[in-house]
Amino acid sequence: MARVPSELDETDIVQLLDPSGMRRASAAADRGDSDRFAADLSADDLLALYRDLRVLRRIDDEATALQRQGELALWPPLRGQEATQLGSARALGDGDFVFTSYREHGVAFARGVRGADLVRVWRGTTASAWDPDHVRVAPQQVIIGAQTLHATGWAMGEVLAKGEKGPDAGVAYFGDGAMSEGDVAEAMVFAASFRLPVVFVCSNNQWAISEPVTLQAPGTLADRGPGFGIPSVRVDGNDVLAVYAVMRAALERAHTGGGPTLIEAITYRMGPHTTADDPTRYRTAEELAAWAERDPIDRLERLLRSEGVLTDEREAEVGAAADEAGGELRAACIAIPDPDPLSVFDHIYAEPNRQIERERAEYAAYLDGFTEAQR
Amino acid sequence: MTRLTLGGALRSGLHRALAEDPTVVLMGEDIGVNGGVFRVTDGLQREFGPRRVIDTPLAESAILGTAVGLAYRGFRPVCEIQFDGFVYPAFDQIVSQLAKMHARTNGRVRMPLTIRIPVGGGIGAAEHHSESPEAYFAHTAGLRTVVASTPQDAAVMLRQAIACDDPVVFFEPKRRYHVKAEVDEDVDLATALPLDRARVVRSGADATVVGYGGMVAVCLDAAAAAADEGVSLEVVDLRSLSPVDWETVEASVRRTGRLVIVHEAAGHGGFGAEIAATLTERCFEWLLAAPVRVTGHDIPYPVAKLEKHHLPDLDRVLHGVDRVLGRLGSPAAASSPVAELVR
Numbered sequence A: 001m002a003r004v005p006s007e008l009d010e011t012d013i014v015q016l017l018d019p020s021g022m023r024r025a026s027a028a029a030d031r032g033d034s035d036r037f038a039a040d041l042s043a044d045d046l047l048a049l050y051r052d053l054r055v056l057r058r059i060d061d062e063a064t065a066l067q068r069q070g071e072l073a074l075w076p077p078l079r080g081q082e083a084t085q086l087g088s089a090r091a092l093g094d095g096d097f098v099f100t101s102y103r104e105h106g107v108a109f110a111r112g113v114r115g116a117d118l119v120r121v122w123r124g125t126t127a128s129a130w131d132p133d134h135v136r137v138a139p140q141q142v143i144i145g146a147q148t149l150h151a152t153g154w155a156m157g158e159v160l161a162k163g164e165k166g167p168d169a170g171v172a173y174f175g176d177g178a179m180s181e182g183d184v185a186e187a188m189v190f191a192a193s194f195r196l197p198v199v200f201v202c203s204n205n206q207w208a209i210s211e212p213v214t215l216q217a218p219g220t221l222a223d224r225g226p227g228f229g230i231p232s233v234r235v236d237g238n239d240v241l242a243v244y245a246v247m248r249a250a251l252e253r254a255h256t257g258g259g260p261t262l263i264e265a266i267t268y269r270m271g272p273h274t275t276a277d278d279p280t281r282y283r284t285a286e287e288l289a290a291w292a293e294r295d296p297i298d299r300l301e302r303l304l305r306s307e308g309v310l311t312d313e314r315e316a317e318v319g320a321a322a323d324e325a326g327g328e329l330r331a332a333c334i335a336i337p338d339p340d341p342l343s344v345f346d347h348i349y350a351e352p353n354r355q356i357e358r359e360r361a362e363y364a365a366y367l368d369g370f371t372e373a374q375r
Numbered sequence B: 001m002t003r004l005t006l007g008g009a010l011r012s013g014l015h016r017a018l019a020e021d022p023t024v025v026l027m028g029e030d031i032g033v034n035g036g037v038f039r040v041t042d043g044l045q046r047e048f049g050p051r052r053v054i055d056t057p058l059a060e061s062a063i064l065g066t067a068v069g070l071a072y073r074g075f076r077p078v079c080e081i082q083f084d085g086f087v088y089p090a091f092d093q094i095v096s097q098l099a100k101m102h103a104r105t106n107g108r109v110r111m112p113l114t115i116r117i118p119v120g121g122g123i124g125a126a127e128h129h130s131e132s133p134e135a136y137f138a139h140t141a142g143l144r145t146v147v148a149s150t151p152q153d154a155a156v157m158l159r160q161a162i163a164c165d166d167p168v169v170f171f172e173p174k175r176r177y178h179v180k181a182e183v184d185e186d187v188d189l190a191t192a193l194p195l196d197r198a199r200v201v202r203s204g205a206d207a208t209v210v211g212y213g214g215m216v217a218v219c220l221d222a223a224a225a226a227a228d229e230g231v232s233l234e235v236v237d238l239r240s241l242s243p244v245d246w247e248t249v250e251a252s253v254r255r256t257g258r259l260v261i262v263h264e265a266a267g268h269g270g271f272g273a274e275i276a277a278t279l280t281e282r283c284f285e286w287l288l289a290a291p292v293r294v295t296g297h298d299i300p301y302p303v304a305k306l307e308k309h310h311l312p313d314l315d316r317v318l319h320g321v322d323r324v325l326g327r328l329g330s331p332a333a334a335s336s337p338v339a340e341l342v343r
Helices: A031-038 A043-068 A082-090 A105-110 A146-162 A182-193 A221-228 A240-255 A285-292 A296-306 A312-335 A341-345 A354-374 B006-020 B044-048 B060-072 B088-104 B134-138 B151-163 B215-228 B246-256 B271-286 B304-309 B314-324 B337-342
Strands: A097-099 A170-175 A198-204 A232-236 A261-266 B002-005 B024-028 B053-055 B076-080 B114-119 B144-147 B168-173 B180-183 B199-202 B207-211 B233-237 B240-242 B259-266 B292-296
Touching: A031 A240, A043 A082, A043 A105, A043 A240, A043 A296, A043 A312, A082 A105, A082 A198, A082 A240, A082 A261, A082 A296, A097 A146, A146 A170, A146 A182, A146 A198, A146 B060, A146 B088, A182 A198, A182 A221, A182 B060, A182 B088, A198 A221, A198 A240, A221 A232, A221 A261, A232 A240, A240 A261, A240 A296, A341 A354, B002 B006, B002 B151, B006 B024, B006 B044, B006 B151, B006 B168, B006 B180, B024 B060, B044 B053, B060 B076, B060 B088, B088 B134, B114 B151, B134 B144, B134 B168, B134 B240, B134 B259, B134 B271, B144 B151, B151 B168, B151 B180, B199 B215, B199 B246, B207 B215, B207 B246, B207 B314, B215 B233, B215 B259, B215 B314, B233 B246, B246 B271, B259 B271, B259 B314, B271 B292, B292 B314
Parallel strands: A097 A170, A170 A198, A198 A261, A232 A261, B024 B053, B024 B076, B076 B114, B114 B168, B144 B168, B207 B233, B207 B259, B259 B292
Antiparallel strands: B002 B180, B144 B240, B199 B233
């Protein structure tokens, strides 16, 4: 069994917005910092965040539907984790470079990826959809935890190129399951030993397919940070304000030569691991219902309503924008053409390679044979 | 020309790469102050500083994984894996990450990494210090896999590997580290033999013997001994296992009609199987006998006192030559349909 919210020890969890939508002074030790880092969010900023959360959820739901209808080969839904992804990505600087897992569609969305580019890989038509240098997000990583080393190496390059003052940060997103992988431990060793500008964002969504987080760690995941010499912070991952605040604090440390930070964002995967997974085999409806009470979007909606920022009219506009994004995604997805068969030989090597060119020519001739037969 | 050991020639190649390209960084365990356990990086940290020659924590996956990140950031890392048997913890980062990154990014991100790996046995080492893992990497699309066998090749091929925009697994035969030869350190890479080409290192007429790395010298010794008995062997140093210079090897086999393949690694699923299969496909009508493989046994690398029974040596290569020349008939061949036809 995974933990239900009532079993969480919340004394050290940064929270700026409780599940009822009330602003609160965090009980966590660094609440002063957290408050400071979220204080400059205006009503318009919050409304924009709310709109993005709603659009993101709609896109995610649409992608799940597209998979159910055979238009995507697979989809790993992010439902429930919108605040962790958008809140943290919203805090990124333009130059920060992000390495995510396969579920962080919201981070790519926050960095400007839209429409068909969000689903191309999952339709099976291309290996990656966007230019990493342009978007500052690497292709989503499937091997659990492997990308934490890439973020750490990227950050090492920043320090080698610019020195310790003023580097951009390498940011690694990964899950609770990845905390058991050797690569994550090794990344933390390197980041700590070289005092690198890295932010490790662990989205603890309680489940690694069917394995509860209690199997990965008897205690809290964030406790591992100090063992590596890395300060860590636990944050309510369904509280977009708190996530934004702790991410800004971590990035400020990275940008000013303070070294790495581990953020454990406590959230919940409301959907299946992927569209190929049936979570009713391993978790209860009661657990799901308990976490639904902490929904990240409902929470912000309650705040914005209580503060008079969100009116019925604005809510309807946001809903329409979300529906429009969903419709656009569907149309763009269905319009993605199938790739050219010979493109299987593209980009295997950067330099000319006789083995690949020979095989390309042989396979082209083989395919041409079919064309001639059809004539 | 300078008289250098193979290890010294590698150091020369690294020195030149560091001096010529500010994006080149060396990473590895004990490569800085200590100069590497084989002294290949001796003095380089003192000259280029700890930001160019980086002693890393003891974590091979991280050495490779952070090098991937450095390549993303525009660097050209040269990673040292201290011993062949230590590369396995880095296997995922090499095979799933490094090898695939250029294809995964649709060609947008290049991975100009070089992975230096001391390879093979013959030095009486402890367990995990005498492995021959080349087939794993040669099997992996996206990697180039090369093996240097002489000081001159070590210096030039290492510079070529570092300059290459693809990841290169660069094997260094430990048993040859201390062999000395005259080395031209100023070879122009533009006119040097390309990294992906084999070299005929001895011409002969009766059989082609293909080897690489530490086995090339063994093959040459065998060829000299065979010549005393009137058998003329052509020896090919394969140099690159991915891609293979099939044209050079094929031309040799078509001349001699016979093929012997020599490597230290276990024969089962070993790289010799690829050579035998491909050359049989390409040269079947020219072959006068089935290709013969002379390899290590299909065993974990044995203890030091027994390694001479595992490693192909001059006598085992000559035994292979005898087989390919039909001097040692096999019972199976005697009762084959072909034998029946001939009869």
